[in-house]
Amino acid sequence: MAALQDILQEFHRIAASPQELLKSYLGQGKKVVVCSPVYSPEEIIHSMGLLPFGTWGADMEIREAKAYFPAFICSIMQSILELGIKGAFQGVSAIVVPSLCDSLKCLGQNWKYAVPGIEFIPMTYPQNRNTDYGKEFTKAGYQRVIKDLERITGETFEDGKLHKSIEIYNAHNQAMREFSEYAGNYGAITAADRNAVFKSAYFMEKSEHTALVNQLVDALKATEPGKTKKLRVVTSGILADAKELLAILEDNSIQIVADDMAQESRQYRVDCPPAGTALDSLAGKFAAMGNCSVLYDVNKGRASYITELVQEKRAEGVIYVLTKFCDPEEFDYVIVKKACEEKNIPLLQIEVDRQMVNYEQVRTAVQTFSEMLG
Amino acid sequence: MGEEGKPKYVPDPNSAKAKLGNIAKQHYDNLWVAKEKGEMIGWCASNFPQEIFQTLGLTVCYPENQAAAIAARGGGGRLCEVAEGEGYSNDICAYARISIAYSQVKDIEEQNMPQPDYLLCCNNICNCMIKWYENLAEELNIPMILIDIPFNPDYKVSKEEIAYVKGQFLDAIRQLEEITGKRWSDEKFKEIMKISNRTSKAWLKATSFCKYSPSPLNGFDLMNHMAVAVCARGTLEAAEAFELLAREYEESVKNGTSTFRAEEKHRIMFEGIACWPHLRFTATQLKSRGINLVATIYADAFGFIYDDFDGLIEAYCNVPNAINLEHARDKRIALVRNNNVEGMLVHVNRSCKLWSGFMYEMSRQIAEECSVPLSTFDGDQADPRNFSEAQYETRVQALTEIMEANKGVR
Numbered sequence: 137m138a139a140l141q142d143i144l145q146e147f148h149r150i151a152a153s154p155q156e157l158l159k160s161y162l163g164q165g166k167k168v169v170v171c172s173p174v175y176s177p178e179e180i181i182h183s184m185g186l187l188p189f190g191t192w193g194a195d196m197e198i199r200e201a202k203a204y205f206p207a208f209i210c211s212i213m214q215s216i217l218e219l220g221i222k223g224a225f226q227g228v229s230a231i232v233v234p235s236l237c238d239s240l241k242c243l244g245q246n247w248k249y250a251v252p253g254i255e256f257i258p259m260t261y262p263q264n265r266n267t268d269y270g271k272e273f274t275k276a277g278y279q280r281v282i283k284d285l286e287r288i289t290g291e292t293f294e295d296g297k298l299h300k301s302i303e304i305y306n307a308h309n310q311a312m313r314e315f316s317e318y319a320g321n322y323g324a325i326t327a328a329d330r331n332a333v334f335k336s337a338y339f340m341e342k343s344e345h346t347a348l349v350n351q352l353v354d355a356l357k358a359t360e361p362g363k364t365k366k367l368r369v370v371t372s373g374i375l376a377d378a379k380e381l382l383a384i385l386e387d388n389s390i391q392i393v394a395d396d397m398a399q400e401s402r403q404y405r406v407d408c409p410p411a412g413t414a415l416d417s418l419a420g421k422f423a424a425m426g427n428c429s430v431l432y433d434v435n436k437g438r439a440s441y442i443t444e445l446v447q448e449k450r451a452e453g454v455i456y457v458l459t460k461f462c463d464p465e466e467f468d469y470v471i472v473k474k475a476c477e478e479k480n481i482p483l484l485q486i487e488v489d490r491q492m493v494n495y496e497q498v499r500t501a502v503q504t505f506s507e508m509l510g
Numbered sequence: 511m512g513e514e515g516k517p518k519y520v521p522d523p524n525s526a527k528a529k530l531g532n533i534a535k536q537h538y539d540n541l542w543v544a545k546e547k548g549e550m551i552g553w554c555a556s557n558f559p560q561e562i563f564q565t566l567g568l569t570v571c572y573p574e575n576q577a578a579a580i581a582a583r584g585g586g587g588r589l590c591e592v593a594e595g596e597g598y599s600n601d602i603c604a605y606a607r608i609s610i611a612y613s614q615v616k617d618i619e620e621q622n623m624p625q626p627d628y629l630l631c632c633n634n635i636c637n638c639m640i641k642w643y644e645n646l647a648e649e650l651n652i653p654m655i656l657i658d659i660p661f662n663p664d665y666k667v668s669k670e671e672i673a674y675v676k677g678q679f680l681d682a683i684r685q686l687e688e689i690t691g692k693r694w695s696d697e698k699f700k701e702i703m704k705i706s707n708r709t710s711k712a713w714l715k716a717t718s719f720c721k722y723s724p725s726p727l728n729g730f731d732l733m734n735h736m737a738v739a740v741c742a743r744g745t746l747e748a749a750e751a752f753e754l755l756a757r758e759y760e761e762s763v764k765n766g767t768s769t770f771r772a773e774e775k776h777r778i779m780f781e782g783i784a785c786w787p788h789l790r791f792t793a794t795q796l797k798s799r800g801i802n803l804v805a806t807i808y809a810d811a812f813g814f815i816y817d818d819f820d821g822l823i824e825a826y827c828n829v830p831n832a833i834n835l836e837h838a839r840d841k842r843i844a845l846v847r848n849n850n851v852e853g854m855l856v857h858v859n860r861s862c863k864l865w866s867g868f869m870y871e872m873s874r875q876i877a878e879e880c881s882v883p884l885s886t887f888d889g890d891q892a893d894p895r896n897f898s899e900a901q902y903e904t905r906v907q908a909l910t911e912i913m914e915a916n917k918g919v920r
Contacts, residue, residue: 203870204868204870204871205867205870206858206860206866206867206869206870206888208601208860208863208866209863209866209867235660235661235663236637237637238636238637238638238863238864238867239863239867241637241661241864241867242863242864242867242868243867244663245834245835245867245868245871245872246867246868246871248835249835249871250871258663258664260660260661260662260663261660262658262660262674263633263637263640263656263658263660264656264658264678264681267677267678267681268677269673269674269676269677269678270674270677272670272673272674273670273671273673273674276668276670276671276674429641430637432640432644432656432658433644434644434647434648434653434654434656435648436644436645436648458599460601461601461863463599463601463602463603463638463641463863464637464641466598466599466601466602467598467602467606467641467642467644467645468641469597469599470596470597470598470645471645471648471649473597
């Protein structure tokens, strides 16, 4: 168990220190590119010898960003801009912002003027993505990113190198899926532990992260899961990152057995398929992605994806972690709620915000949910 | 009732106002006739390329128009609450909440329209449209066609974007033929493109009369007439009515008359969608201070001018909410300059994240470039709860004082 705890500690250390890590990467002469939610093409950045560094904002008070965003834009966008204005990303080469929701479109436009020292690179994805013309447009978006990266960093793109990076990212996907699978069955893995493993992925080179995750999974395999009386729950939403929220889940004996979170498993469900070129392969991955509030889905497959996940993982309920002002998630909630009702799956919606200070309402709701199901 | 004896205002039946009013009314009447005849009805996004369904001869209606009408007639709050009762957050666009609520309630006094058999969505105004229509499609179990026109981070539309939208355009035609059994005709398409251009040109010509001082029109008229630019752009009646409107404005300029029934002391650009539930209050506050609305990007949003198929697609890629800050800013700067705008009143619209999300920065740049004062107010296009009369009045007063000071009127 000692080894397991040591590895977990390492994930916690990494997840808790993005600023220090970024400084250290820059100090080592690495060229870093910030990747904003929801799906930045990290593989391309990685293949050009640059370090993709993910951000989902931070729990903080918003001050400077208020001059750019009205209050009803989600706090993930607000806090990313706030971090940028306050110099948290100083020294990086650029930021990539995919415009998959209306607020992300605005983040890119505001960034140009709020953080003039760090160049904004747009990534424009198609919503009708799984068609020939959709894939071509995805590739055109990638080519635009490549052109900008080459101009800004002086590095060059080669399809062969992208192929190698895709292998690294596919292996990472596999490792993350395996971790999620194991973690759900080990009562000792808390919601905060799980978060640290997923969050740290954004701050590390992926092959290094894969190695650490594989160590963790090996350590888990060597440990008896043990009998746990914790409540088995599936989480869904954009992100569940706040320390207070994670503590509340643990305090109420909630075990996350699987997730449908944008910051977590949605990143790792789909691998790049084999294709003629590596860029085609990457476009193929985006084409195959789904079950996500910012990706067009006329069949609302996400709702049945969640209910099937609940059944498959023998979960007892769903916690829908709604990021305030995230309208894609707010729309999906109603459909997910109905799907859960049809299957008699208990569902709790909690609203979170990166500026939230008081979690008592969330605590009460989780407590009631837990008692109801316990 | 206190109103007895006061004759109801009836516009001259030969006036553009009456004709445009009739087209809007006829639009809804025709929907019911079509429904009764057993025709399939589509619900359609306001900026969906209407050339597609006009060519196919389909009957569609516009949830955005309907939501605006409902909100203007006082039903916005009630329907928003119906949607909220279903679990929709009150942070969601009020048009979407009203529309989704209407799809369940189905019969209201403010503005009915037939329930849809299919949905035509286009996200060149916002991605919120996609979610709204996805939910309608799921709840009503009907097909949805999406023409995805992504937000363009660059100033110009790329050939890759044109190719992507064209691919969808052709797919949409094929899908609609399957859904409705109607057949595409290239000849008809050419004809529709011709009429649409004629309507758009007439509409843009009419709106361009705002450049005259004093303006021959009360800018709020445009907000009303716009409904026709949305729902009947591909029809001859609309083209003729807008041409008549332009002629009337031309005549007014010559005669020195205006539909702005006050002395035009100040000329402003209004930014954003109108606060439909508070239209009278917002308009009166301006009028009472002699402030006329002489520029709004919203009016031009429905003027699509093009020469060919690629040009048509490019026009739909260039609608105000699909373009980057610099492009959006420069269009407004041109409006401010052409129309002698003296101040900007910006509606920070809680319903519209995209329109409001980079509005602060863009407005600052326009105000600075054009040396005009800027005032913002918080509101909502259709949820009456997100607006404060006191705040609006204070902000308008502040703007007025700066405009007066600039003129040395004090």
